[in-house]
Amino acid sequence: MTAKIAKIIIANWKMNGLLVESMQTIKQIRSSILANPVSCDVVICPPFTLLRDMAEKVPGTGIKLGGQNCHHELDGAYTGEISAKMLRDMTCDYVILGHSERRMHSNEGSEMVKKKAKHAINSQLKAIICIGETMYERDNDLARIVIREQILHSIPENANDSNIILAYEPVWAIGSGQTPTDEQIEQMHAYIRQVIKDELKQFEKGVRIVYGGSTTPNNSQSLLLINGVDGLLVGKASLDAKQFWKMIESAN
Numbered sequence: 001m002t003a004k005i006a007k008i009i010i011a012n013w014k015m016n017g018l019l020v021e022s023m024q025t026i027k028q029i030r031s032s033i034l035a036n037p038v039s040c041d042v043v044i045c046p047p048f049t050l051l052r053d054m055a056e057k058v059p060g061t062g063i064k065l066g067g068q069n070c071h072h073e074l075d076g077a078y079t080g081e082i083s084a085k086m087l088r089d090m091t092c093d094y095v096i097l098g099h100s101e102r103r104m105h106s107n108e109g110s111e112m113v114k115k116k117a118k119h120a121i122n123s124q125l126k127a128i129i130c131i132g133e134t135m136y137e138r139d140n141d142l143a144r145i146v147i148r149e150q151i152l153h154s155i156p157e158n159a160n161d162s163n164i165i166l167a168y169e170p171v172w173a174i175g176s177g178q179t180p181t182d183e184q185i186e187q188m189h190a191y192i193r194q195v196i197k198d199e200l201k202q203f204e205k206g207v208r209i210v211y212g213g214s215t216t217p218n219n220s221q222s223l224l225l226i227n228g229v230d231g232l233l234v235g236k237a238s239l240d241a242k243q244f245w246k247m248i249e250s251a252n
Contacts, residue, residue, distance in 0.1 A: 005230065009247055015047060029244060042061075045094065069095070070084040074168050087123070096233075097116050098129050098150070114154050135171070151168060157202070182209040185229065212233030224251055
């Protein structure tokens with residue numbers, strides 16, 4: 001990127017965490033940050049059920065909250081859904097959109113992700129838009145074609161340098177214990193930047209790109225040292241306060 005910015009560590013708790021245990025986890029993370037101020041950005045995306053209680057624990061820590069999804073409309077007769085403005089009302093600053101688990105299990109295509117991201121941005125949320133290829137697509141030299149399609153069809157017209165983050169998460173690496181090589185990650189992040197530079201003119205300075213997929217305290221520092229990696233999207237390891245803290249430390 002043209003200007004040096006702080007690394008960002010994003011926790012995706014997925015469908016994990018009951019109230020009591022989650023409050024203990026956030027208290028531990030809070031204590032670590034207050035005792036050891038950090039220079040990186042920290043975002044935690046818990047289940048919707050925990051947002052109100054967590055909102056009471058993060059002031060003064062620098063931790064930002066995010067949702068794991070939002071609906072493609074702002075309100076209406078959509079039983080069981082959560083809108084972007086509801087997340088903002090819960091003091092969220094971010095929302096994860098287009099995660100591969102939703103693309104696969106909820107049949108969400110890139111055009112749907114774009115609709116959601118548009119409303120998220122209009123509701124003053126930063127959209128963390130996930131992109132990534134399957135192992136079949138990588139093995140058959142389709143990875144770049146898939147990534148380009150996801151970029152061009154998932155990013156709305158109102159997106160800019162400051163209101164979206166792209167998360168490159170190879171589908172085959174999520175929860176598998178497998179990670180691409182440093183060279184593969186660097187090459188894909190560079191390709192993503194090139195697509196944005198060449199085809200999305202609203203990005204004057206580029207965009208933050210984080211890596212996700214089997215990130216752990218053991219590999220976080222080496223991942224963050226890869227050229228073009230601006231942060232991490234952390235799944236399982238973010239549920240453990242000690243492990244997540246080690247990853248935050250590695251970003252400082």
